[in-house]
Amino acid sequence: MSELNVVSISEAQIPSEAFVARHLIDGSWQASADGATFERISPSHGSVVTLASKGSARDVDAAISAARLAFDKGRWSRTSGKERATLLLKVADLIDRERDRIALMETLESGKPISQAKAEIEGAADIWRYAASLARTLHGESYNSLGNDFLGLVLKEPIGVVSIITPWNFPFLIVTQKLPFALAAGCTAVIKPSEMTPATTVILGELLLEAGLPAGVVNIVLGCGDPVGAAMTTDKRVDMVTFTGSTAVGKAIVSAASGSLKKVSLELGGKNPQVIFPDADLDSAVDAVVFGVYFNAGECCNSGSRIIVHEDIAEEFTRRTVALSRQVPFGDPLDPSTKVGAIITPEHQNKIDRYVQEAAQSGASIELGGEALAVPGLKGQFYQPTVVSNVRSNMPIARDEVFGPVLSVLTFKTLDEAIELVNDADYGLSAGVWSENVHTCLEFARQAQAGTVWTNTWMDGFSELPFGGVKESGQGRELGKYGLEEFLEAKTVTMRIGRSRAPWVS
Structure with missing residues (x-):
């Protein structure tokens, strides 16, 4: 704590x-x-x-x-x-x-x-x-x-x-x-x-x-x-x-x-992936991942709640994500410095926690968080920033909309495998790709089954651009x-x- x-x-x-x-x-x-x-x-x-x-x-x-x-x-x-x-x-x-x-x-x-x-x-x-x-x-x-x-x-x-x-x-x-x-x-x-x-x-x-x-x-x-x-x-x-x-x-x-x-x-709903390739700007990608999963305490249809990281950089990327997650100000939402506030109801907080604990029981690793967060002086409900690694694509935490500050980490070897993981979902709201190679980004954008695809950014929105999803x-x-x-x-x-x-x- x-x-x-x-x-x-x-x-x-x-x-x-x-x-x-x-x-x-x-x-x-x-x-x-x-x-x-x-x-x-x-x-x-x-x-x-x-x-x-x-x-x-x-x-x-x-x-x-x-x-x-x-x-x-x-x-x-x-x-x-x-x-x-x-x-x-x-x-x-x-x-x-x-x-x-x-x-x-x-x-x-x-x-x-x-x-x-x-x-x-x-x-x-x-x-x-x-x-x-x-x-x-x-x-x-x-x-x-x-x-x-x-x-x-x-x-x-x-x-x-x-x-x-x-x-x-x-x-x-x-x-x-x-x-x-x-x-x-x-x-x-x-x-x-x-x-x-x-x-x-x-x-x-x-x-x-x-x-x-x-x-x-x-x-x-x-x-x-x-x-x-x-x-x-x-x-x-x-x-x-x-x-x-x-x-x-x-x-x-x-x-x-x-x-x-x-x-x-x-x-x-959405179970929105960000795919990170080894040639990505990792500083920007880590910051965007942390923003994407903790923004609005993860209670967001566009939450970047699962990342798919190339296996060559997965360990380093996860370590850096955990380190930056520790710096995110969680707590009293009335304080202007706070980035992440309360969970909407006690029942919803319990639901979030069940996903995390069930993943751990199924072999996933809790790298950070995984339990309620006590904020001095407040009576409401808060949940710790949570990063879960060693996640398999068939786990509920990787497939369901957790709707909380919980990040699932999966890995891939090739672009085709990454696309397969992205599209192996009931949802298709948004997806993101991180690579300095424009050909990789364009191929991803064409194949990802999502209403919005972000390349080298996450959750930027404009009044002029349409928003919505495919599939469920x-x-x-x-x-x-x-x-x-x-x-x-x-x-x-x-x-x-x-x-x-x-x-x-x-």
Whole structure:
């Protein structure tokens, strides 16, 4: 324990009163129809930080009714791209204004470091501005090549009412990867944030109203997957569901939505590999590996939770990774110097630990960590930075999404073997390669089964570039122009010019 970089309790003050979160339905803040509420206890400090309304099917029905009416009446869907863009830009400015407030609530509810939370909110504002640019440039197609008698048009129209269901690990950033694109397209929405992190989505609702969004265009219902998420998924008045979370829940959503054949977009789990070749810049690679596995305490779909290292450098690379891991500041997320904060719940921490202990019992070696981390002055749950070597590809720790600060180390001899290990997974969200040889990088990028491939870097993201997975990592894309296309339907308009059509019946 003394060999780790542990940040004790900071001098930052937790708010004396819990944040009160209510549903946003048809432009007004409302308590649950049955009066139910729930508390969110900070995973790092052990105190109640949010008191939220707990939604029921009645609340979902009211929210969907409001979104359906707003869409059908054209309160938002018939506005111009200029009007939509102007509002999205206002929201971005308001997010910047409220960055500290949003980041504090995100830190208290999720346990992530305050410095990281602030950076995420800053990035979210940029996404809103990018989506605004798409609203101004949205267009269809014309076909003037169908002969003298015809003109063809392809109109791009908003898909309709969208249910947006978001997770607890990046609550503000992930709703931002969905909502502004839906709004840029002209859709209306009902949002359900995770019951563990409802506050920042409620704050976003406040900013939307302040920016002048018409009533009913965006509605927020707080509560649990059952009944809130279930009702949002099955209601026939909903045209599309977009969900980020576990693969198991994603599969359940696809099944539930099949009754009405509504569109479903999913961003799910990952078991993301980084492959390190002997000619790589090892200093940069070690730093990226440490960042990739410990960022957000490993509670990240893009976590670089398994590395595949060439056997000639595996021992040295593992040793250097362990040494750098000891320097990463774990501890109080309210301290600006902290890089890794708390684990979201005690139950999740126990799950993380089971993977590590089972791997050790199966012959893997725990090079670092492998148990809970005590942080002086804090009551929450933390887990040590953990590196596990001698991992075989068939072990659960190498195949399942551990979702914690746990790195699995595998080895390879040839590029073909490395590719085989990369693709021998149910997931296909992201992958990385480290080599100074551009031919190696390009061959890897072509063969890796992943929605994103990073070469000589890890987890760099841009609003312009699409994000999403293949295989059991999901379907559909967020961000970029593809993120807008998810919320659009193509309508063909075939126009005959003049009266030259020959009679069918003469």
